[in-house]
Amino acid sequence: MSAAQKSLALHLGLIGGLFALAFILPTYHHGNFARIMVLATYAIGYNVLFGYTGLLSLGHAMFFAAGMYGMGLAMQYGGVPALPALFLGIIAATILAAVVAVLALRTIGVAFMIVTLMFAQTGFLTILYFGEWTRGDEGFVLQQKVRQIAGLDLSDPMTRYLAAWVLFSVALLATARMMHVAFGGVLVAIRENEERTRMLGYNVFAHKFAAVVISGAIAGAAGAAYGLLFGYVGATFASVQYSIFPLLWVLLGGAGTTIGPFIGALFMFYLIDYSSGLTSAYMLIAGVALVLLTLFARAGIAGEIKRRWAPWLP
Amino acid sequence: MGAVASLSLLQTHGLTRRYGGLTAVDNVDFALPEGQVHALIGPNGAGKSTFVGMVSGRIEASEGRVEFEGRDVTGLPTHKRIRAGMAYTFQITSIYARLSLFDNVALAMGNRNRDAATEALARVGLDDRADQIAGDLSYGHQRLLEIAMGVAQAPRLLILDEPTQGLAESEIEGFNAIINALRGQTTILLIEHNMNVVMALADAITVLDQGAVLATGAPEAIRADAAVQAAYLGSG
Amino acid sequence: MDFGPYLLLASLEGAVGAAVLALTAVGLSLVFGVMRVVNVAHGEFYMIGAVVAWFVATTVGTHPALGFVAALIVAPLVAAIIAIAADRLVLKRVNYDPEATIVATIGILYIIQQAALMGYGPEARPVEPPFNHRIALPWYDFAAGEWFYPWGLGTTSYKLFVIAVAIVLLLGFWALMTRTKVGLVMRATQLDWDMAQAFGIPVDRVYALVFGFGAALAALAAVLIVPIQQAHYLMGGDPLLLSFIVVIIGGLGSVRGTVVAAILIGMSDGIISVFFTPTLAKIIATMVVALVLVFRPQGLFGTKAA
Known part of the structure; x- marks a missing residue:
């Protein structure tokens, strides 16, 4: 199998596996996985900027929250139905990302x-x-x-799981595709050597701008979906902590790999879930993980697998 | 020079760069005919790198104009000048150290055509290493890769900033062969310290000293020029 | 209260804030200036200072002044030791890579903060000031042509003491940096790492020292403020944000700019907070900082490098 075929098989395998889990998982983990897939989508968005383009943002919660509030406020006060509200959320995050990009990329x-x-x-x-x-x-x-799309009740656990699954699958396949075409190659080139890339005739600013906007839009989609699927919109999701989380997930899972964001979100979710049963100081886990990852495993889980065993890993 | 100037691929008019009170490049008029291998020499700090920096757009000109293919490109950002047909290799090797040689050349070409990439690598004798990681190459090979990337861009003007710096004698011979093979296909502007390389390759030489043009001419004429000898050659 | 007395009151509150902020921010600025790294955990060293002050005060417990003096010594020491350990165990091992250091210090932030939650608990606890006399302040009534004491216009002896101590400490810091060998070594390391190493300066030890010293300054600031505010495990967030603002506005790594900016920001934060909601003041401040970094990265008071 060629590298491209292997990576396609991997992505479809992951998506297929998650679909099968919808009908297997016990109730508690079923709910967790729905959450994890939405959060992994957020991490996928973060990875576009951090993992592939090499730009470390400490403020992605603003895009997640822009999506969530864009959706939530439109529904709550504008009476907008769920599906258009979801898109309003994505649009809000995209516009915010464009503005932030113009300023921050200086x-x-x-x-x-x-x-x-x-x-x-x-x-x-x-x-x-x-x-x-x-x-x-x-x-x-x-x-x-009001949390209904085409007559489907998004608060129903199975519908919710499958909606999260669709969102995650689209984000995963879209970014995998993006990294396969020339555009993604240029992002990696900017990460590896910005000056050289400019001197090869690439418009570095335009590519970085696009990366921020795509990244922000995906984060916004995740935020809007999170609010819609779990029925709650709150300021916590805009706090520093929610900017640190995607960094943590991507670092843990493997920056610059397509499946790293999912692996990181999955592991960290269960680590925190487990430890919050033991102590209220569950963020200690996040702190220790950040330090250990920086010290010993900058490549993260998927990155280490790629380095040791599977160089084809996308 | 008047007749030649009309055929010039690259011209600069009064090109100047000041840093605070210091004038690094001072009012340089320069014309590079199509197809020529032109060497830019001069003592350290003469403004050679600053000059080609302004030509390629890496450094903004304080005054003056740059014309490429008869078009004023002074206001164009770097990437547009490169797209217009310039290629630039850095004085300090600048490659994608964590990517494969193929990826390096593919980025230079702007496509992932395997045959074309192999051909570009073959010009510098690295075609059998296409899948190695660039950072694992020896220093000399990394410099060759950078030249291959410049060639792969199929530029009309190839700017090489001290390409032989740090190369061994045997590698320099190889470099000369590469440039000779490119002769006639592309115009080359070469910043070089090694006078043997300059004399072996250059069709014409421009000497910069303290930011200004001291002399321009054929290699023999430059070698005979007393002012040049005083400023530069005599000291080497 | 009329506008005039009100403004005076606001300025006094602002001056206390500015004094404490200047100490905290100078610590952050020193670390950035010498080590070229951003310490995101800086606010947690401040929190450590406050929490340790509470522990010391409750342990010593004979007279508030005794506990206070003990805390002034113990709290910075504890913060410095933890900071030096963090430097040796983490920062040194990532070679002070700027981005890796930020990520690692975010981790350290959570570790310290959550450890405090486990060891100290989620409560906010007050520490008794060593002395605390109310001082009423007079105001000149132009209409009546006489001095009088407006109701509510006053401060405490302890607040004035905080301002004085902060000034003394900052002057001491300035003398340390400019007049002593330790200061010279720090400044040399700041100017040129390689050169400092070539001249036999133990750069490793200087870095550990600087990181510890920066943390100690934050802890000192917290010991001073904890009799006015309360010790809480989440209290590190605000001083971190404000210190960031100050260091960026003042010009990264410039100690003089930092002090000037601390006074400006501390005072205006106090004054603005009296007239506007604190949230709006913070929105404006964070926005300004972001825009300063975008458009004037050398800070408002710095001069542009050639």
Whole structure:
């Protein structure tokens, strides 16, 4: 099998496996996996920018939240039906990403990290400031009766699982495809050597801009879907913690690999889920994981597998 | 020079670059006829790299114009100049160290045509290493890869910034052969310290000193020029 | 209260904030200046200072002043030791790579914060100030042409003490950096790492020292503020954000710019918070910082490098 065939088989295998799990998993894990697939979609979006383009954002929660609030506010106050609201959320995140890209891409490295962090913090505080509509920290619940697309009740566990599965599958296949065509190659080239890439005649800014916008749009789609599927919109999802999570998932799973975001989200979700049963200080796990990954396994799980056993891994 | 200038691939008019109070490149008029191998020489700090930096767009000109194929490209960003047919190899090797040789050349070509990439690598004798990781190559081979990338871009103008720096004697001979094979296919602007390489390859030489053009002419004329000897050759 | 007395009150509150902020931010700025890394866990060293102050105060327990003095010594030491351990165990091993350091210090942030949650608990606890006299302040009534004491216009002796101590500490820091061999070594390392190493400066030890020293400054600031605010395991977030703002506005790594910016931001934060909601003040501040980094990366007070 060629590398391209192997990677196609891997992606379809993962998607097929997750579909089969919909009918096998016990209730508790069934619900967890629905969540994990949405969060993994968020991580896939993050990976486009961090893993492939080499731009480390500390503010992706603003895109996740833009999707979530774009959707949620439209439904809550505009009476917009679920499906158009979902798209409004994605559009909101995309526009925000374009604006942030134009400003933040004037900086590089550490400054880029801090600028994105500050913009996200501005976003978080803005949500708190307009607490009258956003309900601030408390957030608001989307009623079950409005969470319907084409007559399907998204609060039903199986429907919800399959909706999350569709979202994840589309994001996975789309980004895998993107990395297979020339555009993805240029993103990697920018990550590896920006100056050389510019001197080969590529418009580096345009590619980075596109990467931020695509990344933000996917994160926004995940945020909108999360709010819609689980019926809750809250400021927590705009906080620094939700900017750190996708970084953590992608680092753990393997930055710059297509399946890394899913692996990372899966492992970290269960690690935190398990430890939060033992202690309220469950974020300790996240801290320890960040330090250990930085020290010993920068490539993450999929990255190590790729290095040791499967160089074809996309 | 007037007749030649009309056939020039590259021309600069009054090109100047100042850093604070320091003038690195001072009012340089330069014309490079199509098909020529032209060497740019001069002592360290003469402004050679700054000059080609302004030609390729890496460095913004303080004053003056750059014309490429008769078109004013002074206001164009780097990537557009490269797209217009320039290629540039860095003084300090700049390749994609973690990607394969094939990927390196494919990025230079802008497509993933395996045959074309192999052909470009074959020009520098690296075609049997296409799937190796570029960072694993020896220093000399990395420089050759960079030249292969420049060639793979099929440029009308190939700018080489000190390509033989750090190469062994035997590798320099190989380099000369590569440039001779390119002669006539592409115009080459070569910054070079090694006078043996310059004399072996250049059709014409321009000497820069303290940011200004000291002399331009055929290799023999330059070698005979007293001012050049005083400024540069005599010291080497 | 009229506008004038109100503004004076706001300025006093702002000055206390500015004093503490200057100490915290100088610590962050020193680390960035010398080591060229951003310490995201800086706010947690501040939190450690406050929590340790509480532990010391409750353990010593005879007179608040005794506990306070003990905390002034113990808290910075504890913070410094933890910081030096973090430097040796983590930062050194990632070779102070700027991006890896940020990710690692985010991890350290969570480790310290969550360890505090486990060891200290989720409660906010007050620490008694060593002394605390109310001081009413007079105001000149132009209409009546006489001084009077407006209701509510006042401060405490402890707040004035905090301002004074912060000034003394900052002057001491300045003297340390400019007048002593330790300071010279730090500045040399800041200017040129390779050169410093070539001249036999033990760069490794300087880095550990600087990182520990930066943390100690944050802890000191917290010991000073904890009798006014309360010790809580999540209290590191705000000083981190404000220090970031100050260091960026003041010009990355410039200690003088940092102090000027701390006074400006601390004062205006105090004043703005009196007139606007704190949230709006923070929105404006974070936005300004982001835009300063985008359009004037050398800071508002820095000069542009050639």
